[in-house]
Amino acid sequence: MLKLNESTKIELWAATGCITAALLFSITEMTINAQYMGQTWISLLFNYMVTCICYLLLVLYVDQEFKKSDKEVSIAVIFVYILINICFVIEIINAYFTALLAIKILIIYFRAKKENPKNQIYAEATLLFACSIFIHACLVLSNSINISKAFFTFIAPISIFLYLYLMYAALPHLITKSRHFLRYLGSSLLFTAVSFIPLGILLAFYFSNNNNQNIPEVLLAFNAPVQLIVHILAWNIFKFRNRRKAEEIQTLKTELGKSDANLNFLKSQINPHFLFNALNTLYGTALQEQAERTGEGIQKLGDMMRFMLQENIEDKIPLSRDVDYLNNYIDLQKLRTSTSSQVAIEIQIEEQLNNLQITPMLLIPFVENAFKHGISLLYPSHIKITLQINNSTLYFDVHNSIHLKQDNDPEKLQSGIGLQNVKQRLALIYPGRHELIIRENAKEFFVHLTLQLTENH
Structure with a gap:
């Protein structure tokens, strides 16, 4: 059975109270001012229930997964982030609560136990999704231009998945091959070219009834440079981490070598000293x-x-x-x-x-x-x-x-x-x-x- 500390219990009660209060306020405002035309209190209830479920998933599942220092985090945490992002895009979760959920994801990241190397990909995905969702929510709250919001709706998630794929799947495999840089450059150009097809279909479907007909073209124009930037960043970050890891291993080997050499020297020092004392003792006894x-x-x-x-x-x-x-x-x-x-x-x-x-x-x-x-x-x-x-x-x-x-x-x-x-x-x-x-x-x-x-x- 899951055991929660007192601070987590207080947080759960406070969050549930806030979501319930917001729901009651929205229903009251809808009833009095008829502000939510075409939306019933049942749909409002559903939206806030989804918000509450997403928050509970973060607290009771994602946070608990990252507290396990000896086990690998489940890939299901990525699907929780995707669920939150989709619910925000289709306006099930409003921008205020989306920003709060993103902050909660950031808190989980900074409190997570990252000792297990296998959890590095999940920790990095947590940070990237939290930042992307938070910025997207802030853009919606500030009534930013549609193109910037559309960028974080389509391009940002694709860039995150591309970065994670390059860092933890493509580059570790390519780095062992001959001419790995040329192979990486070729795969980058090929992936960028092929990605236009599914992205164009998705944008055409989403903006089919939208008056801003130029948005799909602008996003498609952004797609190539953004993906190339992601490829360049992934390459440099991967090389930097490999170089730093190699330096750490070399440092450990050097320190271990010093310790072994020092220990062997000390052990070789001590034997003649004891033999000298023992012989002196026997010499004195023989004289007696x-x-x-x-x-x-x-x-x-x-x-x-x-x-x-x-x-x-x-x-x-x-x-x-x-x-x-x-x-x-x-x-x-x-x-x-x-x-x-x-x-x-x-x-x-x-x-x-x-x-x-x-x-x-x-x-x-x-x-x-x-x-x-x-x-x-x-x-x-x-x-x-x-x-x-x-x-x-x-x-x-x-x-x-x-x-x-x-x-x-x-x-x-x-x-x-x-x-x-x-x-x-x-x-x-x-x-x-x-x-x-x-x-x-x-x-x-x-x-x-x-x-x-x-x-x-």
């Missing part, structure tokens, strides 16, 4: 003792290198594999810090028994940054890492102390690429699907990441 811990560290490093060589090149991997890599890195760092009683490391990472996918190496920079700046073997230090999943949302928190590097530390002057890298990757890969909060004071560093993940289907 040549025992099981060194072998365990080498095993962890081997798993990490295997991950980076095999899975880090993928766009998406199972979350469980990325978490395994994270745990290996943490275990490797624990080997280095296990000899110090002043280092407190708290890890709360849930086991991943789901089908969620994640871009590799998004989480590790925060952990690496925490161990790099948050651990000192000489002073009290702490790191707390938590990772939880709720439905398809990942919640990742890192909280660590901050210790300034010693002057002789080779990494003191190296800013690193980890955090800046992950910010760029999140912006490229998860736009609108992540929230990253980073806070820092003189002694502590906080990171909170919320990430919307997808499942592997």
